[in-house]
Amino acid sequence: MAVSAKSSPLSELRIALPSLPLRLQEVGRFVAANDYDATTRSMRDLAAEAGADPAAFTRLAKAIGYSGWDELRAALTEARRPSQTSPFSGRAKNRRHGPNADVALITDKLEAEAAGLPRISAQTIAEAARALHEAKRIWITGYRSCRSVAELLNYELRLFRPEQVQIVGSSGPDDLDLGAFRPGEAVIVIGFMPYTNASVRVAQAAYRAGATLIAIADSVAAPMAEGADHVLLFEAASSPGFFPSLTGALAIAQSLAAVTFSLGGAAAKKRLQDTEARLAAASTYVSEKG
Amino acid sequence: MAVSAKSSPLSELRIALPSLPLRLQEVGRFVAANDYDATTRSMRDLAAEAGADPAAFTRLAKAIGYSGWDELRAALTEARRPSQTSPFSGRAKNRRHGPNADVALITDKLEAEAAGLPRISAQTIAEAARALHEAKRIWITGYRSCRSVAELLNYELRLFRPEQVQIVGSSGPDDLDLGAFRPGEAVIVIGFMPYTNASVRVAQAAYRAGATLIAIADSVAAPMAEGADHVLLFEAASSPGFFPSLTGALAIAQSLAAVTFSLGGAAAKKRLQDTEARLAAASTYVSEKG
């Protein structure tokens, strides 16, 4: 067997396992069972926990074809690396042409988005909602495609807190609003890569003003997340297609509004009922047929 | 300074970032953006890639309250550990009363929405996209909360068909646009119960004008779906919460735009590239760091 297809280092390990000396098998099983620790902690550390000799790890690595433990660990590290950001060309290419190609694209897209939703941190949203609940005023920002999410959030929050919520720039140039941020107020900024300069400016202004900054973004490294008190993450690029997905951001916005409403208690409920009554009186909606 | 619970090392870093020296900010951003490498590779390695001094990493760690880089990395490692059953016994259990109810609400909501997405009919979307592709002009309508979805759809479609897409009422009263519908054009109406009268009027106008009517709604019985050539269904009320969910509608809109773009072929791709180039030239976006 000269060169076999390099599968995962873990499977290489498992395959070679039975033909190894007793002690090396033991160590090998430990590595397979604790591969996360194997990539992060030191050899001696692992040896202590596994109750084995440090040298055994080096020998194990060599026994399955690596130059040493360092190389094995590097392979494990690469195998574990999250979000291999390369299926861009790969996945897009192997979609076939034909009448079903579009349907397949949509199905993939929907499934990917559905898979992304449960990965959103509910805990973080709940904390941010509490901050919103306590805020004297709420500013919302989102540019370009994120504007749609910003407007939905604005809409839903205004249903029960009409005079305390507004979109930045809704009543004039953004710059005017940036100077109006105050401590005790909350500023929500929505954005993903590539980030607009305007959204970063809003985030910075909020931070400088001492307002509570809530960022809804695709990465903790997003520039508008710097200094943010709460960062709500969604997966924008997880789904195939020519444009990042906003499904996650929208789900976050809706949850945020729902929990904030919940925290509002009876007062919020009453405001919502008032709003609904007003809309009904203006016959905005099609009357339900009896 | 606001008192905040030590949630994640990344958020601590993020919060402290703006108040840090320039060089440390740079390093901190690098760590936030490459936190996986931060946990696996060595300080000197990271320094080389970030183009910074190794000592900066130690200083960064100390600046945000850790005893050194080792401790920061250990914290990052723990935060990243898969299957976080018990990172540290203390904090997760502390929240027994308040937020737990909210967290449960959010989790339920997200799961319900995730479950709803795969039930969307990809076939129907593909057919509607074909209709959009062939339309000489595309009108989009959505009122109240659905306005956000309408705007996203408008935004994405205009990326590659700028002069053929517009929101009804974007350049004057809706009534004016209603008279402009023509055969060969497509009208998209988004809505769910309770249905606004305005959206029904648009749908009826489209139908009478002989335009292709595409309804994105929560029911085939929706009044704006009457006479529609394509009805794309989503589940608005499937998730708990005080307000119906728009996640499904947004997912439909995004898929619709994606497939329409796909059908547009090379021409659409070129338009999109032109648009992106123009945005880059206007320095709308934060330039990627080198």
Added chain:
DNA sequence: AGAACCGTGCAACAAATGTTTCATGGCCGT
């Protein structure tokens, strides 16, 4: 302008890392 301060890169430090060597002990084959 002077002085104090701070941020920053460089280089040397001690500690910890992965590796190797060596001695020991058990195992199998002739």
Added chain:
DNA sequence: ACGGCCATGAAACATTTGTTGCACGGTTCT
């Protein structure tokens, strides 16, 4: 039973790690 072989643990090795002291350059305050 003897000799060769190999697995195994402990200790010594060179290297790399994270850290710290120091000097330089810039800014700010008096």
